[in-house]
Amino acid sequence: MDHSGMVVSKPLPIVTSPECFVNVLNTVTLGNHSSLGFDPTIHICNSCWVYDNDENVYWIMDILWKSHGLFKRGTVCYRVRDKFNQEYALKDCWVNEDVKDVEIQLLKAVEGIPNVVQLKKYWDVLYDGKPDSTSRIRSHCSTFKFETKIHRRILLTPCGVPLTHFNDVPQLIRVFRDLVVGESFLQSPEVLCNHHAL
DSSP states (O other): OBTTBOOOOOOOOTTTOHHHHHHHHHHHHHOOTTTTTOOTTSEESSSEEEEOTTOOEEEEEEEEEEOOOSSTTOOEEEEEEOTTSOEEEEEEEEEEGGGTTHHHHHHHHTTTOTTSOEEEEEEEOEETTEEOBHHHHTTTOTTSOOOOEEEEEEEEESOOOOGGGOSSHHHHHHHHHHHHHHHHHHTSHHHHHHHHHO
16 A cells, blocks of 8 residues: 555455464564555654755654645645754645646745745655655555656645644634735736746
């Protein structure tokens, strides 16, 4: 199972195939984190961190949002901090290979608009020095058709908090005001022209 879908084996009768059953148990109980589906590019000790492809470290401070599906993009948004104590939002997702740059182009088109998140950097995650993708994971399953998804991280600024965490009503009203200001800039002719060019 991965972000492109799932391959299911035939039922395994444990009474007539005890060796196969024991092999499955051994894999599940003795397998490393990567083979069990954990993301090997997120380092977990007393705290969690990720590296970009330039070896910059980002400490994960909190999970802002995560999708709840087994397939598709598997998006998780983190609040992270770099070595200069600067906070960012880090979006970790799996994007379809054929449209992997659409979101990046859109973020570049809205660059400089007040109250709209800004792209700091993005990178395709490397695993063992190669791009992490479902085609790498499924290289042994050549008989099945599946969408190729690329593991990508997008670093954004500023990092906000969910609306459910506002401190008081005036703060919530300021958030809505900022949304209106950002939306009015998004409706400007320059941005609409750039967006249609995408």
